[in-house]
Structure formats: C-alpha cells, structure tokens
Amino acid sequence: MLHPCTPDFLSALGETHPGLLRATAPRDLEEPRGRWQGQAAAVACPRDTAEVAAVVRACAGAGVGVVPLGGGTGLVGGQVMAQGPVPLVLSLERMTALRGAYPSENVLVVEAGMVLADVQAEAAKLRRVFPLSLASEGSARIGGNLAANAGGVNVLRYGNARDLCLGLEAVLPDGSIFHGLKRLRKDNTGYDLRHLLIGSEGTLGVITAASLRLFPEPAxxxxxxxxxxxxxxxxxxxxxxxxxxxxxxxxxxxxxxxxxxxxxxxxxxxxxxxxxxxxxxxxxxxxxxxxxxxxxxxxxxxxxxxxxxxxxxxxxxxxxxxxxxxxxxxxxxxxxxxRIGAVSSHDISLPLSAIPDFIPRAGKALAALGEWRINCFGHLGDGNLHYNVFPVPGRSRADHDHQREAVKTCVHDLVHALGGSVSAEHGVGRLKVGDLERYGDPAKLAAMRAIKAALDPAGIMNPGAVLRG
Amino acid sequence: MLHPCTPDFLSALGETHPGLLRATAPRDLEEPRGRWQGQAAAVACPRDTAEVAAVVRACAGAGVGVVPLGGGTGLVGGQVMAQGPVPLVLSLERMTALRGAYPSENVLVVEAGMVLADVQAEAAKLRRVFPLSLASEGSARIGGNLAANAGGVNVLRYGNARDLCLGLEAVLPDGSIFHGLKRLRKDNTGYDLRHLLIGSEGTLGVITAASLRLFPEPAxxxxxxxxxxxxxxxxxxxxxxxxxxxxxxxxxxxxxxxxxxxxxxxxxxxxxxxxxxxxxxxxxxxxxxxxxxxxxxxxxxxxxxxxxxxxxxxxxxxxxxxxxxxxxxxxxxxxxxxRIGAVSSHDISLPLSAIPDFIPRAGKALAALGEWRINCFGHLGDGNLHYNVFPVPGRSRADHDHQREAVKTCVHDLVHALGGSVSAEHGVGRLKVGDLERYGDPAKLAAMRAIKAALDPAGIMNPGAVLRG
CATH class of the missing domain: 3.30.70.2190 (Alpha-Beta Plaits)
Structure with a gap:
C-alpha cells in the first residue's frame, strides 16, 4: 500500500542528500492540455544515477509514490498524479550531460534529462541526424521520449523512439541500477529489458541515460x-x-x-x-x-x-x-x-488499408451525435492520424463537455473494430487507462499486471499511470 | 516443481485431442552442432492456436515441461532439453498457414511454423522483400526466428527479427492466448509484450503467428x-x-x-x-x-x-x-x-570502434593458450563477428576438448571488457546460461527472474533455457 510523502520522509532524504530537493513549482504539476492538476510533496532533482537510485530506494522502503518528470510535455497525463497519497516528483532536469559521442559508430550516449532539441544539436555537431522530431522537441527530454516511446514525423523512415535506442541505463523500482548502456546493433542476451522499459511510461523504473542511434545526414x-x-x-x-x-x-x-x-x-x-x-x-x-x-x-x-x-x-x-x-x-x-479548442482529440493508428474506410465512417458516426468540425491529419505513412473533433463556429468546447466521452468512445470503438490502436504515439498515461481496459487484449493486460507486481510490488513507480493502482 | 511427462498424461491429452501427438523422431532431439541429445516423451503437433493453448494449459496443470520446436536450427541448444524431468516437445510443424497478405500495407501475417524461405517466397509473390536472411532459412521456421530474435546478413539495413515484426499471437505459460496480431507501425498501448516475447527463446510463451513487415523490392x-x-x-x-x-x-x-x-x-x-x-x-x-x-x-x-x-x-x-x-x-x-571443425565458435558483437582493437588483442590472448587457426568473419556493419577458433593442421577439435572452456572464456572476457555481447544473434539457449550469469547485468538478471516467475510460476516453458531452472 502506498503512503503519502511526509515532511519526515523528506527531511531524512534531504539530510542524506543535501541539495537534492526543491520546492514544487506550478510547472511541475501541469500538463499541456490542462486536464489535471498534479500533486507533489516536493521535487527531487538528482545529480547522478546513484542519487536517482537512492531516491527510489528510499521511496520503495517507505512505500512512497515516485512520479518521474522529464520535460512535462506528454499529452496523456503520465507526468501528473492528481489522486492518491501525495507522491514525490523525481525530475531529471539536472541530468543533462552528454556521456559520450561516437561518430564512427553513429552513436550518442546522453543522460535522460537532455532536451530533445539538444540531442539533435549534438548529433548535428557530428554531421549526423538524430531523427526523433516532434512538436515539443524544444522542451521534451529524451528520457521522457523514451519512456513514452515517442513518435513524430520521421517514423516512416527511422522508426519510433524505441527503434532509435541501442541501450538504456535505468533505476528499477527496488532502487537497483540496470547498466544496459550498450552500443551494439545485435545483443541477444536474455529478455529485452530495454524494450520493456521503453513505453512503460515510468511505471517500471526511471530511465537515467540512453545510447542512441544516429544516421548519416542525407546529402x-x-x-x-x-x-x-x-x-x-x-x-x-x-x-x-x-x-x-x-x-x-x-x-x-x-x-x-x-x-x-x-x-x-x-x-x-x-x-x-x-x-x-x-x-x-x-x-x-x-x-x-x-x-x-x-x-x-x-x-x-x-x-x-x-x-x-x-x-x-x-x-x-x-x-x-x-x-x-x-x-x-x-x-x-x-x-x-x-486556438480553436477541441472537444476531443484522438491519437489513433490504423492498418494503412483501413484508413480510406475509417475517415468517412467516423464522420458519419459522429454526425449522429451532433454537428462538428473535424480536423483529420497526421503521419499517414505510419497509419497514425490525429483525428480531432471541434465545435462548429459559434460554439465552444465547454458547450460539448457532456458529449466528450461519447465522442471519444464513438471514435475509439470504430478504430478498435478496424484493428487499430487508440494510442498510437502519445501513450496511455492516466488519460487512457480506461481505454486500455476496454480495448486491450485480456491476456496482455494480465501479463502486464503480473510484470508490474513482480518488478514493483509496492506499486511506487508512477502510481495510476498505464495500469489502475 | 516440474514433473515428467507420463504415459497417463499423454493418453489423457491424446484422448481430448485425437491426432495431436506423434512419436518422437531423432530429428526432434538433435541440434546442428551435436552438443546435446534432447529428450521428449512425445511430440505434440497442434493444428491451430487453440490446440497450442490446450497443450500448454494441460502442461501447466500437471507441471510438465514444454519445449517449443520450430525448424530445430538454433545453434545454442534452445530447442533441446537434455536434463531434468522428461518434457513434451511442442512442434509448430503443422501451423504453416499464410493468414493474410496486405501488399498495400507491406504486411504479411503468417503462422509460426512457416519456413523462413517460404515467408520470403510469399513476400516475393507480392513483389516485396521480407529481408530476414540467414544460412538455415530453408528449414528454420519464423516462430523460432522470432523467439530467438534472429539476425543474419541484412540487419544493417533492415534490423533484426524483432524489427521486422509488427505484431504477435502467442500462447502464454498459463495457456491464455495473447491476441496481438496488429498491423500497425505505431501502437503505444501498454508494455510491449511483443518485444518481451521476441528473444525470450520460448521461456515466456509460444509464438503461434506473427505479422511481419515487408519492404519494396530494390529496383x-x-x-x-x-x-x-x-x-x-x-x-x-x-x-x-x-x-x-x-x-x-x-x-x-x-x-x-x-x-x-x-x-x-x-x-x-x-x-x-x-x-x-x-x-x-x-x-x-x-x-x-x-x-x-x-x-x-x-x-x-x-x-x-x-x-x-x-x-x-x-x-x-x-x-x-x-x-x-x-x-x-x-x-x-x-x-x-x-568441415574443418572448430574448437570453439563465438557469436559476438562489439561497438564498431572497438573491433580493430579487439581482433589483434584476442589473437594475442589466445596465443597464450596454444596454437590456433582463427577465422574471424561476419556482419561487420552490425559489429557482429563470428570469431571461430580451429586446430592447426594435423590436429583435431577432439585434441583440444580440455581447452574449449578456456578458449571460450578468453574470447568472451575480452568481448565483455570492450563493451560487447557474448551472444549477438544466436541467443542464450542452454549453451550460454553460464555466460549470461557471468557477464549479465545483475539488475537485469534479477528482473528477468522476476518476470519469468511472474508469468511462468511453475517453470514449464522451455525449462533450463536462458535462465537456470
């Protein structure tokens, strides 16, 4: 069972690690769409992996929840815990170092707090490309991008965030450090913990560093x-x-x-x-x-x-x-x-051949619920559409508050029926926990719960994200 | 605890599933290098996924080990269980169907028993390429290739087997069916069970079908x-x-x-x-x-x-x-x-920039143990070398039996010291369980054991492979 992060717990942590903690600022508890207001007793800002491990170990011992924080740009509430015993936020903001640059290997090793645009800039210095590219790259941090398996505009050619990562260093829920910063293209030595951590949205551990694939710059x-x-x-x-x-x-x-x-x-x-x-x-x-x-x-x-x-x-x-x-x-x-203000935004993917069918069918199904403006755009090469539903002129999103759930369900049900995904690139976070329960494969969900319980028996890592606490 | 597969167990299984079982043939118990002689009470040959699930469920109930068998071409003994209570071999030989072809999506959905060369041929019919290509492609089955995360000659451009798989269907150790045959390029809905199963070498479940990425044929x-x-x-x-x-x-x-x-x-x-x-x-x-x-x-x-x-x-x-x-x-x-006969063969990978250093250093270290002929070749673009050590003319591999372990340790120690992997593309199987314990990251190993215990508490899936039983 989780316990709140108490002043006593914080003062003990602060004593053993002077300078680790800072007061919570409003930006630590916000997310871009303003759906949730997070809570936190304080923000721990470790300077190195050993300090991350110390924080997680202390929280595991006391049953205190840990909410990892990167750039805070996620769109599904994975970075804000609004309910439950007040947690400690663990920000990677101080861990921004370049650990190593290996141009002849097309590899960069960086700490998890490095801002994505800075990763791109480090690659450019080597006349290489780090191709992960998305709207929030100026503030998103690479550790968060990996935790959420971010997508973006270059996936068609270079893959998702997981495809750009050769190795990880991470602190697991018991405070142990996974030293997996390999720079290898082939490594078949047991279960791929890297791929399990990528996309687990901070619920199985905290990514502290990564070795990243670079590519030659196109001429x-x-x-x-x-x-x-x-x-x-x-x-x-x-x-x-x-x-x-x-x-x-x-x-x-x-x-x-x-x-x-x-x-x-x-x-x-x-x-x-x-x-x-x-x-x-x-x-x-x-x-x-x-x-x-x-x-x-x-x-x-x-x-x-x-x-x-x-x-x-x-x-x-x-x-x-x-x-x-x-x-x-x-x-x-x-x-x-x-600026227009969506009633409901959907980050969906579909088998490519289902898309020409999906678009008119979704429009027709939504028309049964009311009048809308629909902006359907996105990464067609990946089958990933941002299918966003807006009020008609003269109405506001607030006018449709009572229909938001119905609109979302209407779109997601059709996506699911056509073999698609209701979270293509943004992740589950806290926004889509119910969707995962509704549309997820039962055997997969049971396996996920078993893995979570095995690696994080106290449930301290990002409580309530991905899986209901 | 595991129990042997008894005649009573087999006759009960055979009664509920007529035609499921066949007698064990020598080829079911062999592996290409002849290091182990496997054992099996019988071979179950399910005709569909429901029958795979029934077999696994029965084995889970009785605590009987299940050894999944594809083409039997693996080089690390993952397909042969030589020790412990006699298991049931589960062969995918009858599940060879093409489930679906989607040329406009560059996707093929196939059952796990399809031979790799047949997968390539199905792709060619669509004027597409399935780029996984390796020496044993004429008999290896795609389910085994995925379970072992096979590599081969095209990894530099197209990635390992895991990179070529969009979705999986698998039977988990409790007999439940994971329906994950998505044909999506982006799908961030929870932990990536696909990537956990790929490379787990049959120890976390049996892959029964896969959706595979195709590529346009180069002109x-x-x-x-x-x-x-x-x-x-x-x-x-x-x-x-x-x-x-x-x-x-x-x-x-x-x-x-x-x-x-x-x-x-x-x-x-x-x-x-x-x-x-x-x-x-x-x-x-x-x-x-x-x-x-x-x-x-x-x-x-x-x-x-x-x-x-x-x-x-x-x-x-x-x-x-x-x-x-x-x-x-x-x-x-x-x-x-x-035909020459190696004393010891090593499937290693290194950071690219370490290779020019590794080759002379390994040669020097081995010279301290004796006289050898060394054939170092392989997939340089991936940093993956097959570093194989042979007797000098006039000597045989049997003359060096007492040195095999020392030769292997000499090579693997250096690979590990240089940040490499002692299993680049062949996997751990039973051959490298000790290597994984020696060189593996302790936090990763602990996490692997916790995951194995959580998903397969009775330890029935491919006992003794990857992790010591």
Missing amino acids: ARVVALLAVPGPQAALDLLAMAQGQVAGLISAFELIHRMGYDFLAEKLPEIAVPLSPVPEWSVLIELGLPQVVAPEEAMAGLYAQAAEAGLVQDGVIATSEAQAAALWRIRESIPEGNR | ARVVALLAVPGPQAALDLLAMAQGQVAGLISAFELIHRMGYDFLAEKLPEIAVPLSPVPEWSVLIELGLPQVVAPEEAMAGLYAQAAEAGLVQDGVIATSEAQAAALWRIRESIPEGNR
Whole structure:
C-alpha cells in the first residue's frame, strides 16, 4: 500500500542528500492540455544515477509514490498524479550531460534529462541526424521520449523512439541500477529489458541515460506539398513513392482542409501556397544521398503521380527556405487546433488499408451525435492520424463537455473494430487507462499486471499511470 | 516443481485431442552442432492456436515441461532439453498457414511454423522483400526466428527479427492466448509484450503467428568483393559508403583469408576471384531504387575508396550470376568451418570502434593458450563477428576438448571488457546460461527472474533455457 510523502520522509532524504530537493513549482504539476492538476510533496532533482537510485530506494522502503518528470510535455497525463497519497516528483532536469559521442559508430550516449532539441544539436555537431522530431522537441527530454516511446514525423523512415535506442541505463523500482548502456546493433542476451522499459511510461523504473542511434545526414532534402483527390489516392501515392525511392521517404504527412481553415482563422500569417485550397493534401519529404538529384527525384514522382491521377496540384520547394515554409504549415496545425479548442482529440493508428474506410465512417458516426468540425491529419505513412473533433463556429468546447466521452468512445470503438490502436504515439498515461481496459487484449493486460507486481510490488513507480493502482 | 511427462498424461491429452501427438523422431532431439541429445516423451503437433493453448494449459496443470520446436536450427541448444524431468516437445510443424497478405500495407501475417524461405517466397509473390536472411532459412521456421530474435546478413539495413515484426499471437505459460496480431507501425498501448516475447527463446510463451513487415523490392542490387588493408579500413569504407548511399547498404560482410583457405581446402569448387587472396576483404551489397544507376554508384564508391587507400583490389559483379557467385563465397564459409571443425565458435558483437582493437588483442590472448587457426568473419556493419577458433593442421577439435572452456572464456572476457555481447544473434539457449550469469547485468538478471516467475510460476516453458531452472 502506498503512503503519502511526509515532511519526515523528506527531511531524512534531504539530510542524506543535501541539495537534492526543491520546492514544487506550478510547472511541475501541469500538463499541456490542462486536464489535471498534479500533486507533489516536493521535487527531487538528482545529480547522478546513484542519487536517482537512492531516491527510489528510499521511496520503495517507505512505500512512497515516485512520479518521474522529464520535460512535462506528454499529452496523456503520465507526468501528473492528481489522486492518491501525495507522491514525490523525481525530475531529471539536472541530468543533462552528454556521456559520450561516437561518430564512427553513429552513436550518442546522453543522460535522460537532455532536451530533445539538444540531442539533435549534438548529433548535428557530428554531421549526423538524430531523427526523433516532434512538436515539443524544444522542451521534451529524451528520457521522457523514451519512456513514452515517442513518435513524430520521421517514423516512416527511422522508426519510433524505441527503434532509435541501442541501450538504456535505468533505476528499477527496488532502487537497483540496470547498466544496459550498450552500443551494439545485435545483443541477444536474455529478455529485452530495454524494450520493456521503453513505453512503460515510468511505471517500471526511471530511465537515467540512453545510447542512441544516429544516421548519416542525407546529402539533400526535397519537400513538396501535393494536392491529392483523397486518402486512398494519398496511400497510392505513398506506394508509388516507395516503388521509386524506397527507404528515402523521410516524411509523408496527410493534411485536411480543416487544418488550413483553422490557420486562416487563427494564424493568418501562415500562407498556404495552393489555390484553391485542396480538400486533401500531403506533405512529402525525401532525404536523398548524393547519388540522387533531389529536384529530379521529386519531379519524376510528381509527373508519374499526376499522370496516374494521384496528384492534382502541388508545389515543390526549390530552396531550403521554401522547404522550411512548407514544414511550417504542417507544424502550425496543432497550434491552430489549440486556438480553436477541441472537444476531443484522438491519437489513433490504423492498418494503412483501413484508413480510406475509417475517415468517412467516423464522420458519419459522429454526425449522429451532433454537428462538428473535424480536423483529420497526421503521419499517414505510419497509419497514425490525429483525428480531432471541434465545435462548429459559434460554439465552444465547454458547450460539448457532456458529449466528450461519447465522442471519444464513438471514435475509439470504430478504430478498435478496424484493428487499430487508440494510442498510437502519445501513450496511455492516466488519460487512457480506461481505454486500455476496454480495448486491450485480456491476456496482455494480465501479463502486464503480473510484470508490474513482480518488478514493483509496492506499486511506487508512477502510481495510476498505464495500469489502475 | 516440474514433473515428467507420463504415459497417463499423454493418453489423457491424446484422448481430448485425437491426432495431436506423434512419436518422437531423432530429428526432434538433435541440434546442428551435436552438443546435446534432447529428450521428449512425445511430440505434440497442434493444428491451430487453440490446440497450442490446450497443450500448454494441460502442461501447466500437471507441471510438465514444454519445449517449443520450430525448424530445430538454433545453434545454442534452445530447442533441446537434455536434463531434468522428461518434457513434451511442442512442434509448430503443422501451423504453416499464410493468414493474410496486405501488399498495400507491406504486411504479411503468417503462422509460426512457416519456413523462413517460404515467408520470403510469399513476400516475393507480392513483389516485396521480407529481408530476414540467414544460412538455415530453408528449414528454420519464423516462430523460432522470432523467439530467438534472429539476425543474419541484412540487419544493417533492415534490423533484426524483432524489427521486422509488427505484431504477435502467442500462447502464454498459463495457456491464455495473447491476441496481438496488429498491423500497425505505431501502437503505444501498454508494455510491449511483443518485444518481451521476441528473444525470450520460448521461456515466456509460444509464438503461434506473427505479422511481419515487408519492404519494396530494390529496383537493382549491385554486389562487390573488395580487398581492404584491414578491419579499420573496412570500417572507414563502411562510413564512406554510408556518406554516399546512406540507407541503401543492404549488407557489409567482413571476410578473413582463413575463410578462403578453408574453402580451398574443403570446398575447392568455390572460386575466389581475387588474386592474391587478400588477408581481409568485404562483401558489400547495395540495394538501390530506380533513381540510382547501380554500377555507377558502386564504381563511384570504389574509386573514392581506392583513392583514400581503403580498397586495394576488388571485383564488382556486372550480372546477377556474378552477384550470386560472390554471395556463394560468403555463404559457404560456415560450411567450410564445419568441415574443418572448430574448437570453439563465438557469436559476438562489439561497438564498431572497438573491433580493430579487439581482433589483434584476442589473437594475442589466445596465443597464450596454444596454437590456433582463427577465422574471424561476419556482419561487420552490425559489429557482429563470428570469431571461430580451429586446430592447426594435423590436429583435431577432439585434441583440444580440455581447452574449449578456456578458449571460450578468453574470447568472451575480452568481448565483455570492450563493451560487447557474448551472444549477438544466436541467443542464450542452454549453451550460454553460464555466460549470461557471468557477464549479465545483475539488475537485469534479477528482473528477468522476476518476470519469468511472474508469468511462468511453475517453470514449464522451455525449462533450463536462458535462465537456470
């Protein structure tokens, strides 16, 4: 059973580790969408892995909950514990060191508190790419990205966060340290604890450092924004592109006109270079080696796609500035959404071939519940859509508070029926614990509970996240 | 505690599932290197997943050990239980169905008993590639490949078996069925049971089906055999190739002259097209999209590498027949080794930058134990070497039986000291249980034991493999 984190517990911890604790600040207890208000007796800020271990060991001994905190950018409440005995927050903010750089191995070893953008910058210094890239990269910390198995825009080519990690160092729930910072591409020595910790959202331990895969920088990139007749055509275009430049497609993002409409309403400085504004479009980026001429590769794809009726209009960026401007459109869509204010946002994935069926069916099912504006966009190449439901003009999200649950269930039920996932890249956190119980495979859930009980018998690690406490 | 599989147990199982059991054949109890003789009361050959579940449930109830059997090609004894209460062997030989083909998703769903070469052939029918490729692909079954997280020659580009698997169906040690055959690129819904089962070598459950990632067929391949001054030059050549054609290098294999010498001695029909026969060479394959001219790409690399002193001689295949002939050399090396007869074979991986240091140091350390012929070859692009130690001419492996353990420890100690792995792609099985205890991280081992006890409290799944029973 968990106990609250008491002043006595804190003063004992503070005495053995001077300077470890700081007072709780508002930002420690918030999450970006403001759904929960967290609680914490204090924030422990360890300076090294041994201190992380000491904190976890003390909490295990006293039955005190530990909520690991990275950049606090997660969207499912994994970083804020709103209920239950007041926990200790364990922030990785001081553990930001570069432990080692191995350009000839394409490997970087970093501490878990390093901000994702800084990881990218360290890779760039070596003329390499660390391809994990997502909206919050300026404040998200790599340990949190790994704990949540973050996705982002480059998954199609380079994989999810778990695919970018060769090794981990972590503190397990009993305070023991898992020394697994290998820099190996092949290592079949027993159960893959790394992959178990990645995606466990801090419920099985605290990631303290990671060895990360880097990639050679493509010699050139070429970006295009292409109007397509619809989602099926977008998928056919993806298949055509894979046939032509397999392995070199860095991103393939679907954009619906609603996204452009929201930008026009809320961020009018973001210009869309297609007229008329298309109902459906894709942003495609190719990252090409020096043996391929970038504009030619994209122009060849465009010509063949146009002939096949898969592309109706489009712009190919002819400069880095134009490429950045096209990406800025895509990257501004979440901010446009935020300013409109969603009734319910869904981070879903589907088998690719189910997507053209899903989109109209979801629209029809939601229409039975009321009138909405739907912005369906995202990482089409990964089958990962952000399917977000908004009020019509003149109404606010608060007007629909009573329908939020019904809207979510409507979307998630259909996703599940089509073999999809109700959490593609954001994780379960506290937001989707009920969804996991509703849609999760019973044998998997039972195995998860058994593993959690075996590794964390007192239930101290991130209580209430992923699995009900 | 485990109990032997008795005639009574078998007759009860046979009555409820007519036709399930067959008598044990010699091939069920063998492994390729002949180190162990397995034992089995009978072989259960389920026809579907429900029958697998019934077998496992019955064994769990009676405390009878279950040894899962795929193609029986594993090299570490994971498929043969030589000691302890006689188990039931569970063969996947009847579960070979193609469950579904999804070319537009680049996905194939197959049962675990499908032979790897048949998986490759099903992919080829769709004009796709399933890139897992290894010496035993004509008899290895995909379920075993996944249970052992097999590697092979295409890992550099496409990853290990675990990276090629999107979803699993498996029977867990209590007989429950994990329905996880998702066809999704992103799915963050709780602990990744798939990655826990992959690489657990049948000790946490029986894989019954998998959804597999396919890739577009490269438009062309070009293969070259290049003489290099040494391992460091080989690594520099790899880095140069990555700079020129990042993401398009399908294989990068290191070959030592000893491999050619063994072929000349034992398989003289395999001609080596380089004269003089080089001390060190690499076989490199590029798999290129249609926008790249294959011979030009390889010739460009060759010219730049020659100018930098990284390549001294070489042949670039100009036909598919020549490419196949170059690959035949590489693929014949294990057979040459077998005919010579190794004292000790080591499947190791190292951080790439440690390899040029490792090779001479290992040679020096072994020289202190006696005189040897060393064949060091393998998947250099992955840092995975097969470092095999042979008697000098006139001596046999039996002459060195008393030194086998010392040779192995000598090599493994150095690998471990340099941050490497003593099981890169073959797994732990029963051969390396002691190595795992010697070199494994204590916190990881404790977590593995806790997970094993939680999911398989009676210890019925593949007893004695990976973890001591």
